[in-house]
Amino acid sequence: MPSLQSASNVKANGSPNGDRDLAKYGRGSAVWLKEHGGEDDGNGLIRSKQDRPLSRKINVSVAILAPYRLLIFFRIVVLGMYLAWRIKNRNEDAIWLWGMSVICEIWFTFSWLLEQLPKLSPVKRTAELAVLIDKFETVSPQNPLGRPDLPGIDVFITTADPDKEPPLVMANTVLSVLAADYPVENLACYLSDDAGSILTFETMAEVASFATVWVPFCRKHNIEPRGPESYFSLKKDPYRNKMRPDFVKDRRRMKREYDEFKVRINALLDTVRWRSDAYTAREESRALRRHRELYGDEPIERPKVPKAIWMADGSHWPGTWMNSSPHHTYSNHAAIVQVMLKSPSNESVQGKNEESRCLDLSGVDVRLPMLVYVAREKRPGYEDNEKAGAMNALVRASAVVSNGPFFLNLDYDNYVCNSRAFREGMCYMMDRGGERVCFVQFPRRFDGGDPSDGYAGYTNVVFEVNMRALDGIQGPVYLGSGCLFRRMALYGFDPPPPQERHGGCCRCCFPRKPKNPGGVDSDEERQDSRREDEKILSTYQKRFGNSASLIDSIPMAEFQRRPLADHPTVKDGRPWGALTTPHDPVTQSMVADAVSVIACSYEDKTQWGRRVGWIYGSVTEDIVTGYRMHNRGWRSVYCVTNGDAFRGTAVINLTDRLNQILRRATGFVEFFFSRNNPLFITPGMKILQRIAYLNLSTFPFTSLFVTVYCLLPVLCLFSGQFIVQTLSVTFLAYILILTVTRCILAILEIRWSGIQLVDWWRNEQWWVIGGTSACLAALFQGVLKVTTGVDVSSNGTKTSADGDESSEPHGLKWTWLMIPPITIMLVNLIAIAVGVSRTINSSSPEWSKLLGGLVFSVWVLIHLYPLAKGLMWSRSGGKTPTVVFIWSGLIAITISLLGVVLHTPSGDHRIGGSITFP
């Protein structure tokens, strides 16, 4: 009997609950256990509906993991022995060469350790969507109406500039969020427009109107993905699995609606200009009339009406104007909050067969989630803190409007590709033990990109290998977009203590016990509690600022984020149905509160950006923000959905790729030199997690050693020396073992992660290319910024979505970043030529050293191959190709000459047998 078998297995395995009464669990089943990868909650039996876990952890099979770990330890030992041997056996003929190479190798060993150790226990996870729906949205005795009892999610989208970030792309992102498959009444979408641009505002108004057909269409026909642009450009057959007879008609209709929508968006600039001109003309004629009334036809100068941007309701646009005017520029404009779609009712609203719209929506829920446009105030003299500042403004504005206990952030070009993604993320948050999860990061996937070669290999390794590895420790790092947060964690609160579930999150912050309904408080108690309340209020004001509604919203979010009290072990749970009550409608005073918390002076003398919210002061605010939460002891989860959750636009050419690495690496250097350096002792973080962060922050430093190491073969070939004195058997054996173990490790990694060999190899190559170009520049930039305060860092990463002509697959702008790797390539080529001709002319002992140098040089060149290919394949879009080449060539020749002059053995002036020096 399977049930008994499974039960006895569990007992034999020494489960803590092995001795429980079997009968009370209903039917046990071995099949269920097997299907579910052996992951259980400690008693290993089929659980009642409420007991089923919302997610499963799938450990990597022991057959892969055991040899993987063993090999890592073996390689560590061999590396130790190798380094000891290297230090002991100096190359007396060329001490400098030996010294440089040994120092580099010691650093590489160190950085390899930092990279490898966090990969010791990778995991994979899957979410149980069916269980989530069963538990929170299905009719049951506790939930008689079957209303969704899921906590609210606020989705934050940021956009900075409609010229660089096309409104149409942003519109698609917003539409995909509005159409996402999550209870509408618990979903809200906020768009932050840093430019305060009327174009973005009007686009949002168009979106709100188009969504009334697009979203029901998606629901009716189960459309996937739910961004119209990506849906209509799908390559696969749109009619697959579609059986409703009216689908063809509806789809055709929607396609037309969408095309018209696009045209309206494209025409917005003209519409706004035309409208503004009309209003301005009207104002002018009014002024003229007034002028006439006052002065008649006297020749007094007529009043000038400044050109303004007008909204459709006949008032001045408070944001940025196209013609520059004081108080209406990018960095100097008012705060704007506009609710574009108000929060929907709790009851489902069925659509009708509307003849006018030609779309039969009967039986389809036509409600839309709340949609809010937010432009934070910007004034000269106040730091805007870029994206981090925009995010914090959104956090506060949303707190006083919808106050979702969870929120998800997306870049303007990252749309929802899998409509169930929000629910999947929620599975991890609502799961048993999920109360210690601060965020759920989804992998960042991309449309487009360069299919032939792709710098994709590089990111695949990060998303498939590194992130999964971190998930087995304390959780993945936060990567800027596609991440579901717990509001309380972002507010800087500590996680609830592990295991013990009572007390709950932030006990220190919410110490008030629930009022005892029967008992009467004594005067003393009442006074005590009042004093305590005042104390809390004042700490809150120092931390979060002075808004009373913001502070009031915090306990609400704390309550709503709680797990359901469906099990005796859940001590701080919320009762069933607590989240099914209707929301308060959005009122004028709420909007006024929202405007006040996005004022530019709101953050003065508060902890925003330092302890609370997104952390300021880094070009890559994401890493630091995630780090701060891990440091407090929170854990995070990596959520890979079946079908990409979100997709962005890829970086498609070499220049953009290098600039992207530059930006990331600059952030890492800043991270290293900040007070958030992972070396500092903090008890909340696990040791391997700390090593992983240390690996990130020291990663740019590796570039110095990589660059030096890539020049070593050149020195070898010119001097006729090698990094070791002779190519002894011991040396060769070490190299062989180290290389072979490295390759086997890679193969095992490929096995447990599912990446391709080519991805791994690209990653290796980019380690060298990035190391000799962008990382090196980042290191200098970072050190410069830290030591002198001079900031030369670049702007955001360009992608194919950004409205820039040069972003095409083979488009290439020459940057100074390319000089070092091109130089390295050229000198190595020269060195190989020199080396080969020397080999032909040399006596036997020198011969083996030259051979060593040649192999070394070839090793460098094959790593730089994608760069060479990228250069050859590109159509140059820039002005200075020759300058970069001439510079690289000049440096290469100088290095070569220096090598020749300094290291030609005295007495033998022959180089390569042909050139001779006097």
Ligand SMILES: O=c1ccn([C@@H]2O[C@H](COP(=O)(O)OP(=O)(O)O[C@H]3O[C@H](CO)[C@@H](O)[C@H](O)[C@H]3O)[C@@H](O)[C@H]2O)c(=O)[nH]1
């Ligand atoms: O002042 C600003 C600057 C940027 N953004 C928005 O921030 C997002 C990312 O900015 P972008 O300039 O496109 O930078 P990227 O280099 O593409 O961004 C990468 O790097 C950032 C910093 O590490 C991460 O936050 C991003 O998620 C990640 O995609 C975009 O939606 C922007 O609209 C603002 O809202 N305000």
Ligand SMILES: [Mn+2]
């Ligand atoms: Mn971007």
